[in-house]
Amino acid sequence: MSKKYVVKEYLTSEDIKKVRETLAMTQKEFAEFVNCSKRTVENWESNGENIKGPIVPLVEILMRQPGFVKKLEIPNKKLKLRLWYMYENMTCTIIDVDEVSREVKIRNYVDNTLYRAFGVNTEPSFEEYEDFLESRCFPRSRDKMKIELKKLGIPFYDPIMIIEKTEGRMADDKFWIKIER
Numbered sequence: 001m002s003k004k005y006v007v008k009e010y011l012t013s014e015d016i017k018k019v020r021e022t023l024a025m026t027q028k029e030f031a032e033f034v035n036c037s038k039r040t041v042e043n044w045e046s047n048g049e050n051i052k053g054p055i056v057p058l059v060e061i062l063m064r065q066p067g068f069v070k071k072l073e074i075p076n077k078k079l080k081l082r083l084w085y086m087y088e089n090m091t092c093t094i095i096d097v098d099e100v101s102r103e104v105k106i107r108n109y110v111d112n113t114l115y116r117a118f119g120v121n122t123e124p125s126f127e128e129y130e131d132f133l134e135s136r137c138f139p140r141s142r143d144k145m146k147i148e149l150k151k152l153g154i155p156f157y158d159p160i161m162i163i164e165k166t167e168g169r170m171a172d173d174k175f176w177i178k179i180e181r
Helices: 013-023 027-034 038-046 055-064 068-072 126-135 145-152 159-166
Strands: 081-087 090-098 103-108 175-180
Touching (some): 013 027, 013 055, 027 038, 055 068, 090 126, 145 159
Antiparallel strands (some): 081 090
């Protein structure tokens, strides 16, 4: 026997307007959040037809848990360097860093600590950040390291420069890092 769920069969234009108001989002912001065009949201809100599809359970969840949206917000970038620690195409941790002041701020987007850049640590030190970077590169002590650096076009061992070239990808590992300056 297949499972059944307590979810509406369809939404109305009023349902879409209500969820947007609850979330304090414009049509454009809501469209970006649900990964559709602003025109689609405009149509949903104005055409008076029943709305079906994957948007129905999403709106149901958002109406029951409106605070969930805050958990997915990307913080404003306040430090000079931002690293996105990813698993496949899922953002796990955003790491903001000022290397001059040695300040590190993180925001985790997953509950499973195995997918977080710093595990259970929510306030890593700069030294822990440096250790993390090195963990996403080949070791400093690697045999024939200078040959590897030359292949990458890097003059000396610098984890950020290596990650910029390799995305911090490791063999048999689906984690990677995107750097934003």
